[in-house]
Amino acid sequence: MAKKQLRIGLIGYSFMGRAHSNAFHQVNHFFPSSYELVPQAVCGRDEAKVKEFAEKWGYKSIETDWKKLIARDDIDVVDIATPNNLHAEQVIAAAKAGKMILCEKPLGRSGAEAEKMLKAVEKAGVANMVWYNYRRCPAVVLAKQFIDAGKLGRVFHYRANFLQDWTINPELPQGGTGLWRLDVNVAGSGVTGDLLAHCIDTALWLNGGIKDVSAMTETFVKERKHNLTGKVQKVGIDDACIFHCHFNNGSLGLFESTRYARGHKALYTFEVNGENMSLKWDLHDLHRLQVFDYSDAGPERGWKSIHVSDGDHPYCGKWWVPGLQLGYEHSFVHAMVEFVQGLESGKGCTPNFKDGLATDYVTDAVLKSAKTRRWEKVKQTKA
Ligand code: SOE
Secondary structure, eight states: OOOEEEEEEEEOOSHHHHHHHHHHHHHHHHSOOSEEEEEEEEEOSOHHHHHHHHHHHTOSEEESOHHHHHHOTTOSEEEEOSOHHHHHHHHHHHHHTTOEEEEOSSSSSSHHHHHHHHHHHHHHTOOEEEOOGGGGSHHHHHHHHHHHTTTTOSEEEEEEEEEOOTTOOTTOOBSSTTTGGGOHHHHSSSHIIIIIHHHHHHHHHHHOOEEEEEEEEEOSSOEEEBTTTOSEEEOOSOSEEEEEEEETTSOEEEEEEESOOTTOSSEEEEEEEESSEEEEEEGGGTTEEEEEETTOOSTTOOOEEEEOOSTTSTTGGGSSOTTOOOOHHHHHHHHHHHHHHHHHHSSOOSSOHHHHHHHHHHHHHHHHHHHHTSOEEOOOOOO
């Protein structure tokens, strides 16, 4: 039977453009469905570079103006892999054009921006997804399965970290290609929207909504040269953020993120402590789930490390053979598998724009609390 083509138009071709493009190809190879993902066009401002990208990643054509890409009749899905300040305008335009939309995280630079984006896709009735990829690591999905099966019992604690060290050098400029994450106008915030957003997305999925937060942030390097103006300018982003919170289920949360943890490149870890079981995960060892099961009897009771690679582990049966582990890029492949399966079932997928908004509401409250030095309530998404 002929497959239904999903012709994809990608905007942005840096790190995330590559991660997404790889996913489109691998979904076709490893997760056949009634859909065929077709890399139809890629858009970027530098024509020579975007052409080179198109050739490397199998895109049939290029555009240098994203509005033209969105207007094209031969595009079904618009994939937004641009800096954060462009997400809202591009999402709203793509929704108006009736396209399905995939958007890089965070959805908006604030809850207010994300609300407009959610409204746009709801009005247009188009399928949507936010690329919070870590949810789709098999070991994280296994944690979700254990939690949903009730194995943990009452949950007491959820804690997560995302530690990096790439902005310690005070001579590092802010702004422009590659360094827009340091420019508050483009990024919206620092580690809170960039890194903690991942931790929050996973936490909301695994442990439910967050009621209120108390936070502190710090900007260690106060001024940096701006790449676009050439001038030394105030740094507006948070370099580090620590917050604690109450979840709606009564458990306590503790979160930390920084780009100043010398030696750590992308140490995302989380731990959940329930009355009957604890779970631990670490991005540097992402194919493993650490489990402590209180019902394991006898003196051999202890933490065990599940190598998540068996045929009955999430997604794993579609890849290689048991024991051969999956990595970072597979999380994007699985996110796209969810999107395709959501189309097939007609039920949509997660994390969708509503989930993206929920995370933005938490980051809003965190940034507000750091300013007011008070506990701040988290706005809840409508049921
Ligand atoms: C920042 O360095 C960054 O690339 C984030 O923007 C990504 O979302 C994260 O997955 C890895 O780190």
